[in-house]
Amino acid sequence: MLAIAAAVVFFIAFIINATETSTDIIFRTPSLMLIGFTLISLHLAGVGAGWQARGRRR
Template identity: 65%
Template sequence: MLGFVAAVLFGIAFLINATDTSVDAIFAPTSLMLFGLALLALHVAGVGTGWAARGRRR
């Protein structure tokens, strides 16, 4: 799920950058890209996947 959110943020950042839209500092393409990278790192780390690493019981 976090990977999808990161992809959407990358798309928004690309559109803002491609159209040279003037936006606030929070919605600047660089800040959106960095937030997307943080979400992508959390996704790769396994946060929010719903799966827990559990040992095998006997």
């Protein structure tokens, strides 16, 4: 799930860069790329994967 979110953030950064849109400081292309890299690193670290309810095993 985090990898999909990172892909969306990278796509938005690409569109902003390709159209040379003037945006605020937070939504500049390098800022969005750093957010995407953070999401990818969390995905590779295993965060958000394999959520299971703890219960009795039979």
